[in-house]
Amino acid sequence: MVREKFPKFVFMGASLLSVGITLAILGFMVALAYPLFARGMFWKMLIQPWSPDQDLFGLGPMIVGTLSIASLAVCISLPISCGVACFVGIIHPRGKGRTLRQMVEAMTAIPTVIYGFVGIFLLVPLVRELFSQGSGMCIFSAGIMLGVLISPTMILFFIQSFTLVPQPYLNAADALGANTVQKFFYIVLPCAWKSMATGLILSFGRAMGDTLIALMISGNAVGFPGSLLDSARTLTAHIGLIIAADFDSIEFKTLFVCGICLYAMTGIGVILVRFLAGKGRVK
Amino acid sequence: MKSSLWDKGFHLFAWGCSLVLVAAVSIILGFLIVKGYHTLAPSLIFGDTPFWEALLLRRQVFDGLFPAMVGTLCLIVLAIVFAIPLGLFTGIFLAEYASPKVKWLFSLVFDILAGIPSIVVGLFGFSITLFLHHCFFDRLYPCLLISALSLAFLVLPYMIRTTQMALENLPMDVRMTAPSLGATKFQNIFYVLLPASLSIIVSGIILSIGRCAEDTAVIMLTGAVATAGIPRSVFASFEALPFYIYYISSQYADHSELMKGYGACLVLIFICMILFVLAHWIKQRLAQKLLYRS
Numbered sequence: 001m002v003r004e005k006f007p008k009f010v011f012m013g014a015s016l017l018s019v020g021i022t023l024a025i026l027g028f029m030v031a032l033a034y035p036l037f038a039r040g041m042f043w044k045m046l047i048q049p050w051s052p053d054q055d056l057f058g059l060g061p062m063i064v065g066t067l068s069i070a071s072l073a074v075c076i077s078l079p080i081s082c083g084v085a086c087f088v089g090i091i092h093p094r095g096k097g098r099t100l101r102q103m104v105e106a107m108t109a110i111p112t113v114i115y116g117f118v119g120i121f122l123l124v125p126l127v128r129e130l131f132s133q134g135s136g137m138c139i140f141s142a143g144i145m146l147g148v149l150i151s152p153t154m155i156l157f158f159i160q161s162f163t164l165v166p167q168p169y170l171n172a173a174d175a176l177g178a179n180t181v182q183k184f185f186y187i188v189l190p191c192a193w194k195s196m197a198t199g200l201i202l203s204f205g206r207a208m209g210d211t212l213i214a215l216m217i218s219g220n221a222v223g224f225p226g227s228l229l230d231s232a233r234t235l236t237a238h239i240g241l242i243i244a245a246d247f248d249s250i251e252f253k254t255l256f257v258c259g260i261c262l263y264a265m266t267g268i269g270v271i272l273v274r275f276l277a278g279k280g281r282v283k
Numbered sequence: 284m285k286s287s288l289w290d291k292g293f294h295l296f297a298w299g300c301s302l303v304l305v306a307a308v309s310i311i312l313g314f315l316i317v318k319g320y321h322t323l324a325p326s327l328i329f330g331d332t333p334f335w336e337a338l339l340l341r342r343q344v345f346d347g348l349f350p351a352m353v354g355t356l357c358l359i360v361l362a363i364v365f366a367i368p369l370g371l372f373t374g375i376f377l378a379e380y381a382s383p384k385v386k387w388l389f390s391l392v393f394d395i396l397a398g399i400p401s402i403v404v405g406l407f408g409f410s411i412t413l414f415l416h417h418c419f420f421d422r423l424y425p426c427l428l429i430s431a432l433s434l435a436f437l438v439l440p441y442m443i444r445t446t447q448m449a450l451e452n453l454p455m456d457v458r459m460t461a462p463s464l465g466a467t468k469f470q471n472i473f474y475v476l477l478p479a480s481l482s483i484i485v486s487g488i489i490l491s492i493g494r495c496a497e498d499t500a501v502i503m504l505t506g507a508v509a510t511a512g513i514p515r516s517v518f519a520s521f522e523a524l525p526f527y528i529y530y531i532s533s534q535y536a537d538h539s540e541l542m543k544g545y546g547a548c549l550v551l552i553f554i555c556m557i558l559f560v561l562a563h564w565i566k567q568r569l570a571q572k573l574l575y576r577s
Contacts (some may be wrong), residue, residue, distance in 0.1 A: 007469045008380055014372030021436055022396040051418035069498060083300025091297050100301055107308060111497030113525045114548050118311045120532050121318075134457035136482040148307050157303075161522075201396075207402025212447045216532060236402045238536065240503060256410070259403045268358055268397040275392060 016106045026263055033256035045257055057250050059257060061224045065139070065232030066224060067212060070207035072143030075205065077151040084151070085158030090180060090188065092158035098207040101159065107152040121178025134227055137219035141230045145213050145252055150203045161192040198273045205269040209262060211236040234263055288493030309574030315552070319545030327546040328352065330331075334560050342510055346546055349465045353513050354427075354521035358502065361517065372483070374446025390447075395439035400497065407502035407570055412505065425506035428517040433501045438491040445487025449480035482569035490564035493555050499525040509534075524551045 008177055036042050048058020059221075084104070088097040094185075123145060128136030165188050173183045219231025220241060235258040293340045330347030337344045344350055373393075377386055408429050417421050457479050461471040477484075507526040514521040524547055531544030 004469060007472075008376075011372045011380055013368050013377035015376040015389060017441060018369060018373045018396075019392050021439070022399075024391050025396075025399065025404065025436075028410055029403075030409055031339065063464065070397070080300045080303055083297045084304050087297040087301045088317045091294060100305070103305065103308065105563075106556065106559060109493055109497075109555045110311075110527055111499075111551055111555055113497070113528045114315070114552060115311070116542065117528055117532050117548055118314055121308070122314050139366065141418050149302065165306070172331045179287065179290040205398050209398070209402070211402040211503075212529065216529070236400055236500070239402050239406055240500065249534045255406060259406050260398050262403050267395050270391070270394045274394070 003276055006179040026260075029256040029259040033253055033260060036250075036253055036257060037083065042257065046261070049224065052251070057254050059235065059238070059261070060234045061212050061222055061256060062233050062238045062258065063115045063261065065218070065225055066185070066214075066234040066236070066258030068205055069088070069139050069142050069146060069218060069232065069234055070163060072139060072228070073146035073150055073207040074200070074204050076144060080147075081151050081154035085162065086154050086184060088155070089159045090184060091163035103153045104155050108156070112212045115145050115149050119213060119217040125230075131229055134231065135219065137217055138229045139218060139225055141217035142214050142232075143228075143245050145217060146207050146210060148211065149213060150207050153206055154199050157202065158192075158196055161195030161199065162188060164195055165186055178247055193225060194276050198276055201269045201276075202272050203264060208234075210234065211240050215240050224235045251261045312552070315545060315548050317537070319542065319549050322542050322546035323549060327543065328549075340513065345519050348543070348550060349522065350511065350513050351522040351527045351547070352523045352550070353512070354507075355496055355525075357427060357514055358431055358434065359492055360521060361427065362438065362495045363436035363488065363492060365435035366442055366445045367430060367488065369435070370439050370442025371446050374443045374470060375450065375477075377443065378447045378450035379476075392445050393440045396436075397444070400500070401437055401498055402500040402504070402542045404433050404437050405501040407436070408501065408505040413462070413513070423518070425504070425520065427506060427514050427521045430502045430505040431508065431517075432522070433505050434495050434498060435499060437501055441491050442487060445486055446480075447488075448488045449483035449487075450476055453479055466550065482565050486562040486569075488564070489558055493558040493562070496558065497525055497551070497555055499523075499529050502526055503529070524554075 030037075034043070036045065045058050046063060047060045049054050049060055050056065050062070074221055081211055084100065085198060088101045089095070092100075119141060122139050126134040126136075126140065127141045128134070167220065169187050174186050175215065178186070214234040214239040218234065218237065220233045222233055223230075223232040225232040234243075239255050239258050286483045316393065325334055326347065328334075328344075328348045330349070332342050332344045332347070332349075335344045337347075337349050356506045373389075377389055381389065409425060412423060412425050412429050427545050431503060453476060458471075466474070495573070502523055503526060507523045508520045509522070509527070509530045511520050511522050528544055528547050528551065531547065535541045535544060
């Protein structure tokens, strides 16, 4: 009996440890940012600008920067991913589509830092020449590169959700003489949109959480960005840039506020996904 | 007629998008290859040092990628050693022991862990180091061990998910045979279920290795530096390939250093692709085995 119980406790201990780590990450950050909560600065910081000269350590510009870069990336990636997913999932399920799908899968293995590197030495000069304004390190460049980075995630998710559409429905549509576009809009989209929305949310989370591309090619200026060609700093890049190891300084504590923001945003995304999945499972 | 026009437009749109994507990938890879292929030589990795002396660690390599590659290797090995038992056990618990409610809650937590940006995990590692440094060990600085631990936390959810999925998708007859012969639950897991799902788990582990090899954000905050040589202990700082690429892109001094950056990019892509193909191959072989057995 003991021999049966022992493994169970080991397995349970391991999972409790894993859960503990997840909670410890949040706990650690809240604990280290606690003085800011206690002084009631936390909520104000989320909208204030960043100017240490005037004792303002707000993260407003970083939050705006994060959201604008991630949204631009999703806006670029969404139509392309839709098109590619239709190509692979509906128009050419074999042959060309399979090759394309393998390429998309291989894209997931390309390291982020590579995208950043190519962004710096290829895209940034191009953008600088094209718009002849600023250094070329701007929201626009970062958004494009990030769009390329998240498209494999999105495409694979879309293809996955197309396969959840019941085959009899598609056969029925074929029998009624529907063409591809009708099949897509009247059968596939109504059946698969929830699962596609899941993919969209997860890709948005991925775009927000990416550090290297934003750090390398968005320019990292701390002002509120005014246009797409302005340089901006994201929350992730802000964490990556700070080297101050002084436990007591406010600059150092703002890092943990960034961390809490990112944790909260991605966490809400995951819970939203859960909610979508629980409501309408296509099976 | 109108609908056929729509149909054509739709096809055109799908073709166009696919071409844009293929073009983007080709441009990215082509750019690196065109700029960097002539750096691909033994001297890129070993510098001026003869390679057998470098491999035997008899002489230090100063102007090559060798220390960065060794650093990445050490990092991967350590991180995977930490992550495998934890991920495997947790996956087994979720698939075989947990009640539906516990499973729901725990997998929600692991989904959140999977969604946490890697830089936040790095920040966690960094703040733990500072905390320990202030409170317990004066001589602890960001180092290989901390980086490896943080990376292990990063890949943990993938490991858990793969193990859980592999176990849950086993067919009923595989699952039932051993218990009907009188095996205990643990014997069943250890002798039947785990071996049967081993290839999927292994391919998941290989994909996790790929993630360890490419991640930069975590190690940036937890101890990777530009020049450290080969790490002497787990408490030393280290070099790593992705960090080297990042460092070169922002701080390169001259043309030859930049060229070495291109070379490093190609080496890193090559390593990641090999890992990816390996994982794929193992999965495919499993699929074939299942196909021909039944």
